Amino acid sequence: MEATIRQTAGGSAVRVELFVNHPVEAVWESLTQPEQLAKWLAQAKVELAEGGKFELVFDNTGDAMKGQVIELQSPTLLAYTWNSKDANESAVRWELLPEAEGCRLVLDHSMRASEPLPRMLAGWHAHLELLAKVLAGEQPAWSWSRWEQLREAYAQKWGE
Numbered sequence: 001m002e003a004t005i006r007q008t009a010g011g012s013a014v015r016v017e018l019f020v021n022h023p024v025e026a027v028w029e030s031l032t033q034p035e036q037l038a039k040w041l042a043q044a045k046v047e048l049a050e051g052g053k054f055e056l057v058f059d060n061t062g063d064a065m066k067g068q069v070i071e072l073q074s075p076t077l078l079a080y081t082w083n084s085k086d087a088n089e090s091a092v093r094w095e096l097l098p099e100a101e102g103c104r105l106v107l108d109h110s111m112r113a114s115e116p117l118p119r120m121l122a123g124w125h126a127h128l129e130l131l132a133k134v135l136a137g138e139q140p141a142w143s144w145s146r147w148e149q150l151r152e153a154y155a156q157k158w159g160e
Contacts, residue, residue: 001016001017001018001125001128001129002016002017002018003015003016003017003121003124003125003154005117005118005121005154005158008110010110010112011110011111011112012110012111012117013108013109013110013111014107014108014109014117014120014121014124015106015107015108015109016105016106016107016121016124016125016128017104017105017106017107018104018105018128018132019099019102019103019104019105020102020103020104020105020131020132020135021101021102021135022102022103022135023098023102023103024075024076024096024098024103025075026135027096027103027105027131027135028074028075028076028078028096030131030134030135031078031094031096032046032048032074032078033046034046036134037056039130039134039139040127040130040131040133040134040140041056041058041127041130041131042056042057042058042059042065043056043057043058043059044056044057047069048069048072048074049069049072050069050070050071050072051068051069052068052069053066053067053068053069054067054068054069054080054081055067059142060142060144063084064084065082065083065084066083066084067080067081067082067083067092068080068081070091071093075096076095076096076097076098077093077094077095077096078093078094079091079092079093079094080092082109089111089112090109090110090111090112091109091110092107092108092109093107093108093109093110094106094107095108105128107124107128109124117154117158118151118154118155118157118158118159119151121150121154122147122148122150122151122153122154123147125150125154126142126143126146126147126150129146130142
């Protein structure tokens with residue numbers, strides 16, 4: 001998994017790229033179907049259309065994210081606003097690029113305000129590890145110790 005943090009004209013962004021050994025359609029379902037999202041990310045309400053609702057409630061914290069779909073090209077591109085107590089005025093963009101024997105998943109989370117980026121990146125990294133396990137047929141559970149390991153590693157690399 002390749003992860004980066006960069007400053008943008010309007011704030012900052014995190015990007016995570018990884019190869020997923022599953023077809024685009026299977027990964028797309030995991031990104032867009034509430035019952036699939038609940039297995040690796042959060043409880044979800046999804047209206048899969050531009051302008052539609054995209055809401056998440058995280059079991060591990062109880063935090064809620066209320067967003068709206070802003071870009072949609074099924075089954076390869078999904079973007080939505082991400083408004084939560086930790087990341088107001090931000091946007092999440094998922095892109096799935098077909099490759100031999102699977103696809104490349106690219107996640108961009110762009111923020112206008114200064115955010116605790118190593119914390120956010122550790123969260124995405126940990127959740128994407130759960131996604132890989134779900135796609136492999138496992139039923140993984142969230143691990144705060146794994147998140148802390150990742151947060152510490154990202155904080156050492158980029159500071160917090």
